Amino acid sequence: MPHPYDICETPEVLDRREGPHGEVVLRRHGGLLQIIANGCFLMDTSDGRSERLLVDAAYEALDGRPEPSVLIGGLGVGFSLAHAAADARWGEITVVERERAVIDWHLDGPLAALSAPALADPRTRVVEADLVAHVRETSATYDALCLDIDNGPGWTVTDDNDSLYSPAGLAGCARVLRPGGVLAVWSAQPSPEFEGTLWNAGFRQVHTEEVPVARGVPDVVHLAVRPG
Incomplete structure:
Protein backbone atom coordinates (compact mmCIF):
# COMPACT_ATOMS: atom_id res chain seq x y z
CA MET A 1 0.00 0.00 0.00
CA PRO A 2 1.49 3.39 -0.90
CA HIS A 3 2.28 5.82 1.89
CA PRO A 4 -0.42 8.53 2.17
CA TYR A 5 2.23 11.19 1.71
CA ASP A 6 3.36 10.23 -1.79
CA ILE A 7 6.00 12.81 -2.76
CA CYS A 8 5.52 11.92 -6.42
CA GLU A 9 2.03 13.37 -6.36
CA THR A 10 1.40 17.04 -6.98
CA PRO A 11 -0.59 18.67 -4.15
CA GLU A 12 -4.13 19.61 -5.15
CA VAL A 13 -5.41 22.95 -3.88
CA LEU A 14 -8.95 22.47 -2.56
CA ASP A 15 -9.53 26.03 -1.37
CA ARG A 16 -7.54 29.25 -1.20
CA ARG A 17 -8.68 32.35 0.65
CA GLU A 18 -7.45 35.69 1.88
CA GLY A 19 -8.03 35.92 5.60
CA PRO A 20 -7.39 38.69 8.11
CA HIS A 21 -3.75 37.63 8.41
CA GLY A 22 -3.01 36.68 4.81
CA GLU A 23 -3.54 33.68 2.59
CA VAL A 24 -4.75 30.33 3.90
CA VAL A 25 -4.83 27.24 1.72
CA LEU A 26 -6.33 23.79 2.13
CA ARG A 27 -4.77 21.20 -0.14
CA ARG A 28 -4.76 17.46 -0.62
CA HIS A 29 -1.43 15.66 -1.01
CA GLY A 30 -1.86 11.95 -1.55
CA GLY A 31 -4.08 10.79 1.30
CA LEU A 32 -3.44 13.83 3.47
CA LEU A 33 -5.14 17.17 3.94
CA GLN A 34 -2.79 20.06 4.66
CA ILE A 35 -3.24 23.63 5.89
CA ILE A 36 -0.80 26.24 4.57
CA ALA A 37 -0.71 29.84 5.83
CA ASN A 38 1.17 32.48 3.83
CA GLY A 39 3.21 29.73 2.23
CA CYS A 40 4.16 28.19 5.62
CA PHE A 41 3.14 24.59 6.27
CA LEU A 42 1.13 24.45 9.48
CA MET A 43 -0.26 20.94 9.88
CA ASP A 44 -1.74 17.94 8.14
CA THR A 45 -3.86 14.90 8.89
CA SER A 46 -0.95 12.44 8.94
CA ASP A 47 -0.78 11.67 12.65
CA GLY A 48 -2.25 13.70 15.49
CA ARG A 49 -0.34 12.05 18.36
CA SER A 50 1.08 15.30 19.66
CA GLU A 51 -2.28 17.09 19.40
CA ARG A 52 -3.89 14.30 21.42
CA LEU A 53 -1.07 14.51 23.96
CA LEU A 54 -1.76 18.24 24.26
CA VAL A 55 -5.28 17.46 25.48
CA ASP A 56 -4.48 14.37 27.57
CA ALA A 57 -1.50 15.92 29.36
CA ALA A 58 -3.58 18.96 30.30
CA TYR A 59 -6.32 16.74 31.72
CA GLU A 60 -3.90 14.59 33.71
CA ALA A 61 -2.28 17.69 35.23
CA LEU A 62 -5.70 18.71 36.61
CA ASP A 63 -5.57 15.77 39.05
CA GLY A 64 -9.10 14.52 38.58
CA ARG A 65 -10.94 17.83 38.64
CA PRO A 66 -14.56 16.98 37.73
CA GLU A 67 -15.79 18.06 34.29
CA PRO A 68 -13.08 20.66 33.68
CA SER A 69 -13.57 23.26 30.99
CA VAL A 70 -10.97 23.65 28.26
CA LEU A 71 -10.11 26.36 25.78
CA ILE A 72 -8.46 24.98 22.65
CA GLY A 73 -6.54 27.64 20.80
CA GLY A 74 -6.60 26.85 17.09
CA LEU A 75 -8.98 24.50 15.33
CA GLY A 76 -6.38 23.31 12.81
CA VAL A 77 -7.27 19.97 11.25
CA GLY A 78 -9.39 19.14 14.30
CA PHE A 79 -7.32 16.51 16.12
CA SER A 80 -7.34 18.28 19.50
CA LEU A 81 -11.05 19.09 19.39
CA ALA A 82 -12.03 15.60 18.26
CA HIS A 83 -9.93 14.02 21.00
CA ALA A 84 -11.34 16.26 23.73
CA ALA A 85 -14.93 15.67 22.61
CA ALA A 86 -14.36 11.91 22.55
CA ASP A 87 -13.50 12.05 26.27
CA ALA A 88 -16.63 12.28 28.43
CA ARG A 89 -14.56 13.57 31.37
CA TRP A 90 -14.24 17.04 29.86
CA GLY A 91 -16.91 19.62 30.55
CA GLU A 92 -17.30 22.67 28.29
CA ILE A 93 -15.01 22.71 25.25
CA THR A 94 -14.37 26.11 23.65
CA VAL A 95 -12.37 26.39 20.43
CA VAL A 96 -11.01 29.76 19.31
CA GLU A 97 -10.10 30.01 15.61
CA ARG A 98 -9.34 33.26 13.80
CA GLU A 99 -9.58 32.00 10.22
CA ARG A 100 -13.13 31.76 8.90
CA ALA A 101 -11.88 29.49 6.13
CA VAL A 102 -10.68 26.88 8.63
CA ILE A 103 -14.03 26.91 10.40
CA ASP A 104 -15.84 26.48 7.08
CA TRP A 105 -13.61 23.57 6.07
CA HIS A 106 -14.79 21.80 9.23
CA LEU A 107 -18.44 22.78 9.06
CA ASP A 108 -19.13 21.76 5.47
CA GLY A 109 -15.81 21.04 3.83
CA PRO A 110 -13.23 18.26 3.55
CA LEU A 111 -12.25 18.41 7.24
CA ALA A 112 -15.80 17.69 8.42
CA ALA A 113 -15.05 13.97 8.38
CA LEU A 114 -12.63 14.54 11.27
CA SER A 115 -14.61 16.96 13.37
CA ALA A 116 -18.35 16.60 12.67
CA PRO A 117 -19.14 14.52 15.80
CA ALA A 118 -17.13 16.91 17.99
CA LEU A 119 -18.80 20.00 16.53
CA ALA A 120 -22.21 18.41 17.11
CA ASP A 121 -21.35 17.72 20.76
CA PRO A 122 -23.40 20.02 23.03
CA ARG A 123 -20.29 20.75 25.11
CA THR A 124 -18.52 22.31 22.11
CA ARG A 125 -18.54 26.01 21.24
CA VAL A 126 -16.54 27.54 18.38
CA VAL A 127 -15.51 31.19 18.71
CA GLU A 128 -14.29 33.00 15.61
CA ALA A 129 -11.67 35.32 17.08
CA ASP A 130 -7.97 35.97 17.34
CA LEU A 131 -6.69 33.95 20.29
CA VAL A 132 -4.36 36.68 21.53
CA ALA A 133 -7.27 39.15 21.61
CA HIS A 134 -9.62 36.58 23.15
CA VAL A 135 -7.23 35.87 26.02
CA ARG A 136 -6.77 39.59 26.58
CA GLU A 137 -10.46 40.54 26.44
CA ARG A 178 -8.85 29.12 37.31
CA PRO A 179 -6.62 28.44 40.34
CA GLY A 180 -4.71 25.22 39.72
CA GLY A 181 -5.53 25.44 36.02
CA VAL A 182 -3.18 24.10 33.36
CA LEU A 183 -1.55 25.79 30.39
CA ALA A 184 -0.46 23.37 27.64
CA VAL A 185 1.41 24.73 24.60
CA TRP A 186 2.26 22.64 21.53
CA SER A 187 5.65 23.15 19.87
CA ALA A 188 7.53 21.58 16.98
CA GLN A 189 10.70 21.58 19.10
CA PRO A 190 11.74 21.90 22.75
CA SER A 191 12.38 25.38 24.13
CA PRO A 192 14.24 25.66 27.45
CA GLU A 193 13.97 29.44 27.08
CA PHE A 194 10.18 29.23 27.04
CA GLU A 195 10.22 27.02 30.13
CA GLY A 196 12.17 29.77 31.88
CA THR A 197 9.64 32.36 30.75
CA LEU A 198 6.82 30.24 32.17
CA TRP A 199 8.56 30.03 35.56
CA ASN A 200 9.22 33.77 35.55
CA ALA A 201 5.57 34.44 34.71
CA GLY A 202 4.56 32.75 37.95
CA PHE A 203 3.58 29.30 36.67
CA ARG A 204 4.62 26.21 38.60
CA GLN A 205 5.15 22.50 37.81
CA VAL A 206 6.65 23.56 34.49
CA HIS A 207 7.79 20.63 32.37
CA THR A 208 7.88 19.32 28.81
CA GLU A 209 6.51 16.08 27.36
CA GLU A 210 7.93 14.77 24.07
CA VAL A 211 6.36 12.97 21.12
CA PRO A 212 8.98 11.22 18.95
CA VAL A 213 8.69 11.84 15.22
CA ALA A 214 10.06 9.89 12.27
CA ARG A 215 12.80 12.41 11.56
CA GLY A 216 14.37 15.29 13.45
CA VAL A 217 13.66 16.66 16.92
CA PRO A 218 10.49 15.51 18.70
CA ASP A 219 7.29 17.50 18.93
CA VAL A 220 6.69 18.65 22.50
CA VAL A 221 3.98 19.92 24.80
CA HIS A 222 5.01 22.54 27.34
CA LEU A 223 2.95 22.23 30.54
CA ALA A 224 2.58 24.67 33.41
CA VAL A 225 0.15 25.12 36.31
CA ARG A 226 -1.28 28.34 37.68
CA PRO A 227 -0.79 28.31 41.46
CA GLY A 228 -3.94 27.77 43.50
Whole structure:
Protein backbone atom coordinates (compact mmCIF):
# COMPACT_ATOMS: atom_id res chain seq x y z
CA MET A 1 0.00 0.00 0.00
CA PRO A 2 1.49 3.39 -0.90
CA HIS A 3 2.28 5.82 1.89
CA PRO A 4 -0.42 8.53 2.17
CA TYR A 5 2.23 11.19 1.71
CA ASP A 6 3.36 10.23 -1.79
CA ILE A 7 6.00 12.81 -2.76
CA CYS A 8 5.52 11.92 -6.42
CA GLU A 9 2.03 13.37 -6.36
CA THR A 10 1.40 17.04 -6.98
CA PRO A 11 -0.59 18.67 -4.15
CA GLU A 12 -4.13 19.61 -5.15
CA VAL A 13 -5.41 22.95 -3.88
CA LEU A 14 -8.95 22.47 -2.56
CA ASP A 15 -9.53 26.03 -1.37
CA ARG A 16 -7.54 29.25 -1.20
CA ARG A 17 -8.68 32.35 0.65
CA GLU A 18 -7.45 35.69 1.88
CA GLY A 19 -8.03 35.92 5.60
CA PRO A 20 -7.39 38.69 8.11
CA HIS A 21 -3.75 37.63 8.41
CA GLY A 22 -3.01 36.68 4.81
CA GLU A 23 -3.54 33.68 2.59
CA VAL A 24 -4.75 30.33 3.90
CA VAL A 25 -4.83 27.24 1.72
CA LEU A 26 -6.33 23.79 2.13
CA ARG A 27 -4.77 21.20 -0.14
CA ARG A 28 -4.76 17.46 -0.62
CA HIS A 29 -1.43 15.66 -1.01
CA GLY A 30 -1.86 11.95 -1.55
CA GLY A 31 -4.08 10.79 1.30
CA LEU A 32 -3.44 13.83 3.47
CA LEU A 33 -5.14 17.17 3.94
CA GLN A 34 -2.79 20.06 4.66
CA ILE A 35 -3.24 23.63 5.89
CA ILE A 36 -0.80 26.24 4.57
CA ALA A 37 -0.71 29.84 5.83
CA ASN A 38 1.17 32.48 3.83
CA GLY A 39 3.21 29.73 2.23
CA CYS A 40 4.16 28.19 5.62
CA PHE A 41 3.14 24.59 6.27
CA LEU A 42 1.13 24.45 9.48
CA MET A 43 -0.26 20.94 9.88
CA ASP A 44 -1.74 17.94 8.14
CA THR A 45 -3.86 14.90 8.89
CA SER A 46 -0.95 12.44 8.94
CA ASP A 47 -0.78 11.67 12.65
CA GLY A 48 -2.25 13.70 15.49
CA ARG A 49 -0.34 12.05 18.36
CA SER A 50 1.08 15.30 19.66
CA GLU A 51 -2.28 17.09 19.40
CA ARG A 52 -3.89 14.30 21.42
CA LEU A 53 -1.07 14.51 23.96
CA LEU A 54 -1.76 18.24 24.26
CA VAL A 55 -5.28 17.46 25.48
CA ASP A 56 -4.48 14.37 27.57
CA ALA A 57 -1.50 15.92 29.36
CA ALA A 58 -3.58 18.96 30.30
CA TYR A 59 -6.32 16.74 31.72
CA GLU A 60 -3.90 14.59 33.71
CA ALA A 61 -2.28 17.69 35.23
CA LEU A 62 -5.70 18.71 36.61
CA ASP A 63 -5.57 15.77 39.05
CA GLY A 64 -9.10 14.52 38.58
CA ARG A 65 -10.94 17.83 38.64
CA PRO A 66 -14.56 16.98 37.73
CA GLU A 67 -15.79 18.06 34.29
CA PRO A 68 -13.08 20.66 33.68
CA SER A 69 -13.57 23.26 30.99
CA VAL A 70 -10.97 23.65 28.26
CA LEU A 71 -10.11 26.36 25.78
CA ILE A 72 -8.46 24.98 22.65
CA GLY A 73 -6.54 27.64 20.80
CA GLY A 74 -6.60 26.85 17.09
CA LEU A 75 -8.98 24.50 15.33
CA GLY A 76 -6.38 23.31 12.81
CA VAL A 77 -7.27 19.97 11.25
CA GLY A 78 -9.39 19.14 14.30
CA PHE A 79 -7.32 16.51 16.12
CA SER A 80 -7.34 18.28 19.50
CA LEU A 81 -11.05 19.09 19.39
CA ALA A 82 -12.03 15.60 18.26
CA HIS A 83 -9.93 14.02 21.00
CA ALA A 84 -11.34 16.26 23.73
CA ALA A 85 -14.93 15.67 22.61
CA ALA A 86 -14.36 11.91 22.55
CA ASP A 87 -13.50 12.05 26.27
CA ALA A 88 -16.63 12.28 28.43
CA ARG A 89 -14.56 13.57 31.37
CA TRP A 90 -14.24 17.04 29.86
CA GLY A 91 -16.91 19.62 30.55
CA GLU A 92 -17.30 22.67 28.29
CA ILE A 93 -15.01 22.71 25.25
CA THR A 94 -14.37 26.11 23.65
CA VAL A 95 -12.37 26.39 20.43
CA VAL A 96 -11.01 29.76 19.31
CA GLU A 97 -10.10 30.01 15.61
CA ARG A 98 -9.34 33.26 13.80
CA GLU A 99 -9.58 32.00 10.22
CA ARG A 100 -13.13 31.76 8.90
CA ALA A 101 -11.88 29.49 6.13
CA VAL A 102 -10.68 26.88 8.63
CA ILE A 103 -14.03 26.91 10.40
CA ASP A 104 -15.84 26.48 7.08
CA TRP A 105 -13.61 23.57 6.07
CA HIS A 106 -14.79 21.80 9.23
CA LEU A 107 -18.44 22.78 9.06
CA ASP A 108 -19.13 21.76 5.47
CA GLY A 109 -15.81 21.04 3.83
CA PRO A 110 -13.23 18.26 3.55
CA LEU A 111 -12.25 18.41 7.24
CA ALA A 112 -15.80 17.69 8.42
CA ALA A 113 -15.05 13.97 8.38
CA LEU A 114 -12.63 14.54 11.27
CA SER A 115 -14.61 16.96 13.37
CA ALA A 116 -18.35 16.60 12.67
CA PRO A 117 -19.14 14.52 15.80
CA ALA A 118 -17.13 16.91 17.99
CA LEU A 119 -18.80 20.00 16.53
CA ALA A 120 -22.21 18.41 17.11
CA ASP A 121 -21.35 17.72 20.76
CA PRO A 122 -23.40 20.02 23.03
CA ARG A 123 -20.29 20.75 25.11
CA THR A 124 -18.52 22.31 22.11
CA ARG A 125 -18.54 26.01 21.24
CA VAL A 126 -16.54 27.54 18.38
CA VAL A 127 -15.51 31.19 18.71
CA GLU A 128 -14.29 33.00 15.61
CA ALA A 129 -11.67 35.32 17.08
CA ASP A 130 -7.97 35.97 17.34
CA LEU A 131 -6.69 33.95 20.29
CA VAL A 132 -4.36 36.68 21.53
CA ALA A 133 -7.27 39.15 21.61
CA HIS A 134 -9.62 36.58 23.15
CA VAL A 135 -7.23 35.87 26.02
CA ARG A 136 -6.77 39.59 26.58
CA GLU A 137 -10.46 40.54 26.44
CA THR A 138 -12.60 37.61 27.60
CA SER A 139 -14.25 37.53 30.99
CA ALA A 140 -14.53 33.73 30.82
CA THR A 141 -12.24 31.46 32.81
CA TYR A 142 -11.15 27.90 32.08
CA ASP A 143 -9.56 24.95 33.83
CA ALA A 144 -7.19 24.28 30.93
CA LEU A 145 -5.78 26.18 27.99
CA CYS A 146 -4.51 23.98 25.14
CA LEU A 147 -2.73 26.21 22.65
CA ASP A 148 -1.70 25.10 19.16
CA ILE A 149 -1.72 28.19 16.95
CA ASP A 150 1.95 28.26 15.92
CA ASN A 151 4.84 25.95 15.21
CA GLY A 152 6.11 26.89 18.65
CA PRO A 153 6.89 29.86 20.90
CA GLY A 154 9.92 30.70 18.76
CA TRP A 155 8.31 30.01 15.38
CA THR A 156 5.05 31.91 15.15
CA VAL A 157 2.77 31.97 12.12
CA THR A 158 2.37 35.77 12.31
CA ASP A 159 4.44 38.32 14.19
CA ASP A 160 1.57 39.46 16.40
CA ASN A 161 1.39 35.97 17.93
CA ASP A 162 4.77 36.61 19.57
CA SER A 163 3.07 38.53 22.36
CA LEU A 164 1.23 35.42 23.54
CA TYR A 165 4.50 33.83 24.68
CA SER A 166 5.86 36.99 26.31
CA PRO A 167 5.62 37.60 30.08
CA ALA A 168 2.59 39.85 29.50
CA GLY A 169 0.91 37.29 27.24
CA LEU A 170 1.47 34.49 29.73
CA ALA A 171 0.10 36.70 32.49
CA GLY A 172 -3.04 36.97 30.35
CA CYS A 173 -3.18 33.18 30.09
CA ALA A 174 -2.89 32.92 33.85
CA ARG A 175 -5.71 35.46 34.25
CA VAL A 176 -8.18 33.30 32.31
CA LEU A 177 -7.11 30.13 34.11
CA ARG A 178 -8.85 29.12 37.31
CA PRO A 179 -6.62 28.44 40.34
CA GLY A 180 -4.71 25.22 39.72
CA GLY A 181 -5.53 25.44 36.02
CA VAL A 182 -3.18 24.10 33.36
CA LEU A 183 -1.55 25.79 30.39
CA ALA A 184 -0.46 23.37 27.64
CA VAL A 185 1.41 24.73 24.60
CA TRP A 186 2.26 22.64 21.53
CA SER A 187 5.65 23.15 19.87
CA ALA A 188 7.53 21.58 16.98
CA GLN A 189 10.70 21.58 19.10
CA PRO A 190 11.74 21.90 22.75
CA SER A 191 12.38 25.38 24.13
CA PRO A 192 14.24 25.66 27.45
CA GLU A 193 13.97 29.44 27.08
CA PHE A 194 10.18 29.23 27.04
CA GLU A 195 10.22 27.02 30.13
CA GLY A 196 12.17 29.77 31.88
CA THR A 197 9.64 32.36 30.75
CA LEU A 198 6.82 30.24 32.17
CA TRP A 199 8.56 30.03 35.56
CA ASN A 200 9.22 33.77 35.55
CA ALA A 201 5.57 34.44 34.71
CA GLY A 202 4.56 32.75 37.95
CA PHE A 203 3.58 29.30 36.67
CA ARG A 204 4.62 26.21 38.60
CA GLN A 205 5.15 22.50 37.81
CA VAL A 206 6.65 23.56 34.49
CA HIS A 207 7.79 20.63 32.37
CA THR A 208 7.88 19.32 28.81
CA GLU A 209 6.51 16.08 27.36
CA GLU A 210 7.93 14.77 24.07
CA VAL A 211 6.36 12.97 21.12
CA PRO A 212 8.98 11.22 18.95
CA VAL A 213 8.69 11.84 15.22
CA ALA A 214 10.06 9.89 12.27
CA ARG A 215 12.80 12.41 11.56
CA GLY A 216 14.37 15.29 13.45
CA VAL A 217 13.66 16.66 16.92
CA PRO A 218 10.49 15.51 18.70
CA ASP A 219 7.29 17.50 18.93
CA VAL A 220 6.69 18.65 22.50
CA VAL A 221 3.98 19.92 24.80
CA HIS A 222 5.01 22.54 27.34
CA LEU A 223 2.95 22.23 30.54
CA ALA A 224 2.58 24.67 33.41
CA VAL A 225 0.15 25.12 36.31
CA ARG A 226 -1.28 28.34 37.68
CA PRO A 227 -0.79 28.31 41.46
CA GLY A 228 -3.94 27.77 43.50
